[in-house]
Amino acid sequence: MDWQALRLSLLLAVATTVLLLPVGVFAGRWMAESNFRGKILLEAAIATPLVLPPTVIGYYLLVGMGAHSPVGVWFTELFGRSLVFSFSGLLIASVLVNLPFAIQPAQRAFESIPQDVRDAAQCCGMTFWRSLWAIDLPLAWPGVLTGLTLSFAHTLGEFGVVLMVGGAIPGETKTVSIAIYDQVQSLNFEGAGSMSLLLLLISLGLLVFANVLGRYAGRLHAYRNV
Template sequence: MDWDALWLTLRLGVVTVAILIPLAMIVGRWLALTHIRGKGLLEATLALPLVLPPTVVGFYLLVAFGSGSWFGQTYQKLFGHALVFTFEGLVVASVIVNIPFAVQPVQRAFESIPPDLRDAAATCGMSWWRMIRKIELPLAWPGILTGLVLTFAHTLGEFGVVLMVGGSIPGETKTVAIAIYDRVQAFDDVGAGRMALLLLAISLVTIALSYIFTQRLGRRYA
């Protein structure tokens, strides 16, 4: 069992969720309420990681993070090292790849709040911030939780993009998914099987918990 890889994978999942979910709440709510022209194109762009092969996404991120790009050079100047093949690079890639998994459920959740409720909150004299805290967030919470769980579970299993952007550096970028691949390449089916089983169990528990919480929330508001 590669415990380093497991620890790194869990860390990557938690950091990705911590960065992406607040952003998804802002972007998802804005998309739910806005009527700007080009909204469809914007939504399609955000959904791209769902349909693009991970190697394609990984390739573009590799190019964007590399020393040949403006972004890569700026990052290197600011932090003294390149973004590719580092944990930070993995986090940025993971956040980008998971955008649709986080934004879409959150957006749907905010869309499902009847506009009358926002109007009622305003006529009740509630401030914008109080309306968000007392009305919108409790009602959108099941969707936010779904986004959180999908992002976390997807991060655990991400393979192609991680391999392209992070390589397979033990303790730095080698996640469980890559460790399993390495074990299989080394004909260690038992080691691969153990890690695969653990990943399966963690994913199953995460998804099951989200279903239970969502059902419980659904009952509470019914």
């Protein structure tokens, strides 16, 4: 068992989830409420990581964040080190790849709040922030949490993007999925097996949790329409 890789994966998953929490909430709410020209295009762009091969996403991120890219140059000037093949680069890639997992369930959850409930909140004198905190989030939290759970689980298991953007630097970019690949390459099936089993159990547990949340959200929605 490569504990260092597991620790790094968990750290990456937690950091990704924490960064995606405000993104999921605000982007999800904004997408749910807004109706603008180009919305379909934006929704498609956000969903792209779901259908694109991870190596393709990884390639674009590698090029986009590489030492000669504007972002890469800016990062190097600011921090004195390269963005790619670093934990920071991996975190940015992870956040971008997980956008659809975080935003889509949150968007659906905010969309399920009836317009007249939002209207009533405004007529009660609620500001944007109070309405978000007191009405929208309590009603949409199962969706938001489902999104974050999926992002967490997906980050733990991500392989292609991690390999392209991060490589396999122990303690920096070598996550558990890369470690499993390494173990198989070196014919250590016992080590690969134990890590795979652990990932399987964690993912299964998280998906069960996400499903339970989804059902709760469904009940909440039915309850709302009494």
